Amino acid sequence: MREVINNSVYFGVAISLISYIIGLMVKKKFKYNILNPLLIAIIIVIVILTTFDIDYDTYNQGGEYINFLLTPATVCLAIPLYHQLDLLKKNFKAIMAGILAGSFSNLIGIFALSLMFKFTHEIYASLLPKSITTAIGLAVSGEIGGIPTITVVSISLTGISGNVIGESVCKLFRIKDPISVGLALGTASHAVGTARALELGEIEGAMSSLSIAVAGLITVVLAPIFANFLL
Incomplete structure (x- = not known):
């Protein structure tokens, strides 16, 4: 059985998809934000790999095929934006200012936490791209001397956190405008x-x-600059 798993490139894909489907079913049944399908899938995959003592590299042979889909999936998100093009034109300056402020806040926050907890430069560089999509974040992390594995974990946790509590945070601070809510969720998570x-x-x-x-573009430009702030 182990030999079949070790030699199969489909094992990682199968486990990932099945785990995510289970996550979707759980979320649909109980309808709690904390029951995020991606979070549930991650937990299931970790339990399976740990229980059956399967190396991550073995799992990732198939997982790489899923990673390949990250870029086209991100590009597809341009479709809803196209439908709101007029709204973007009317609020262009405010929207760009909001995204810029959010990107700066993410980078400054990581810098402050790194100083507070005395992170090494490698850890600091790994966390700087935490709020951008994995496809871009991994490239940025590698360029500035980060550890890709830590970057992936930080990006995943940031995204899941935003998905789970983002709406509640907006309500807490009485942010009701749909443009503001969307910018906050996208920039942060x-x-x-x-x-x-x-x-x-x-x-x-x-x-x-x-x-x-x-x-993502702002972070690509600013992350190498911020990386030099903590050497």
């Missing part, structure tokens, strides 16, 4: 947050989709 934004409404989803691309 990339594609996973955008999935939640799309559930809230078409405008929220469109603005969140825009935030992914713009925040």
